[in-house]
Amino acid sequence: MALHGRQYLNFSSNDYLGLANDPSLKEAAVEAVRQFGAGTGAARLICGSLRPHHELEEALAAFKGTGAALTFASGYATAVGTIPALVGRGDLVIVDRLAHACLVDGARLSGATLRVFAHNDLDALETVLRRADQRAAGSGPSPAPAPGRQRILIVTESVFSMDGDLAPLPELVALKARYGAWLLVDEAHATGLYGAQRRGVAEAEGVASQIEVQMGTLGKALGAAGGFIAGTRVLIDYLVNRARSFMFSTAPVPAAAAAALAALRLVQSDQGRARCAQLWERVRQVASLAGPPTGLSPIFPLILGDEAEALRAAEVLRTRGLFVPAVRFPTVARGAARLRLTVTAAHTAAQVAHLGEALAATGWPPQ
Numbered sequence: 309m310a311l312h313g314r315q316y317l318n319f320s321s322n323d324y325l326g327l328a329n330d331p332s333l334k335e336a337a338v339e340a341v342r343q344f345g346a347g348t349g350a351a352r353l354i355c356g357s358l359r360p361h362h363e364l365e366e367a368l369a370a371f372k373g374t375g376a377a378l379t380f381a382s383g384y385a386t387a388v389g390t391i392p393a394l395v396g397r398g399d400l401v402i403v404d405r406l407a408h409a410c411l412v413d414g415a416r417l418s419g420a421t422l423r424v425f426a427h428n429d430l431d432a433l434e435t436v437l438r439r440a441d442q443r444a445a446g447s448g449p450s451p452a453p454a455p456g457r458q459r460i461l462i463v464t465e466s467v468f469s470m471d472g473d474l475a476p477l478p479e480l481v482a483l484k485a486r487y488g489a490w491l492l493v494d495e496a497h498a499t500g501l502y503g504a505q506r507r508g509v510a511e512a513e514g515v516a517s518q519i520e521v522q523m524g525t526l527g528k529a530l531g532a533a534g535g536f537i538a539g540t541r542v543l544i545d546y547l548v549n550r551a552r553s554f555m556f557s558t559a560p561v562p563a564a565a566a567a568a569l570a571a572l573r574l575v576q577s578d579q580g581r582a583r584c585a586q587l588w589e590r591v592r593q594v595a596s597l598a599g600p601p602t603g604l605s606p607i608f609p610l611i612l613g614d615e616a617e618a619l620r621a622a623e624v625l626r627t628r629g630l631f632v633p634a635v636r637f638p639t640v641a642r643g644a645a646r647l648r649l650t651v652t653a654a655h656t657a658a659q660v661a662h663l664g665e666a667l668a669a670t671g672w673p674p675q
């Protein structure tokens with residue numbers, strides 16, 4: 309990548325499979341511009357729905373193994389449209405403390421009571437669920453849920469964007485089932501990377517069919533732009549008429565939908581399998597030199613704590629031709645400043661070795 313006229317080796321991108329510059333995606337985008345135009349001219353429900361949108365949604369549903377899928381202009385729009393469509397005033401939405409800003413914003417916008425549980429802490433989550441249950445039980449003598457009873461939505465990510473750790477999905481699924489809650493899992497950093505079919509962590513853990521609302525993005529490992537929800541046909545039809553960020557926003561450009569479709573095809577091919585294997589090979593290589601973070605994902609948070617320290621380390625790496633940005637408050641908590649290092653299938657072993665030397669020059673890993 310180029311920055312202020314200088315070339316850097318980029319270790320900060322979420323383009324995990326290196327697809328954003330893949331010829332098949334670029335060609336699909338260019339061809340879509342030729343065939344369908346640069347823009348769509350209207351929202352999906354007016355006249356903005358074009359063949360690339362429909363083909364992409366069918367392909368996403370097939371890929372995820374769900375009844376249907378719906379795409380949005382971005383992952384952010386997906387969350388702020390979907391959560392308020394599912395819960396509202398009188399309902400309860402429970403969000404992991406480290407969930408992405410768009411999930412928190414969606415929860416706030418919904419008007420439902422918002423509770424935050426400590427990161428990946430099942431006991432903390434159950435405490436919130438139990439309290440809600442007691443309140444519901446206290447509202448009447450009947451053990452059967454009253455019609456219009458409070459809905460509960462649990463919201464989390466499968467791979468956390470700033471920490472690179474994984475949510476305990478099987479346990480979350482068991483818990484939400486026990487309390488009659490719904491579960492929304494954002495697989496923004498997992499789609500294309502985990503599971504035999506590369507559908508995400510839910511597939512890898514064998515719990516995909518038990519997650520009511522499966523979210524993903526198209527701008528990370530899929531190399532294009534946009535976001536999506538995969539679920540039952542009933543859920544998707546409901547969102548089409550309730551998710552305001554879908555209804556009241558101009559349809560995504562055909563080039564983005566076509567590129568995402570090409571990416572999905574690639575991910576499901578032998579080439580996609582090979583790319584993914586290549587990525588995990590690089591992840592292991594980085595894990596061997598970046599120390600503690602265990603290498604469960606391509607995201608390595610090198611937590612330095614102090615902001616000035618994180619900026620200094622980023623500067624040392626920059627003088628060695630490496631771009632790894634310092635991430636500070638409010639993206640992460642105060643006192644948890646870090647370098648957010650990511651590795652992709654497009655990095656070579658030699659480049660990762662160079663990274664290791666540069667990291668050593670910053671004093672990482674700490675002794």
Ligand SMILES: *Cc1c(COP(=O)(O)O)cnc(C)c1O
Pocket residue numbers: 381382383384385408410465469494496497525526527533534535
């Ligand atoms: C990036 C990200 C989003 C937002 O997706 P965009 O397409 O960039 O708007 C949503 N959730 C998580 C976990 C993300 O990391």
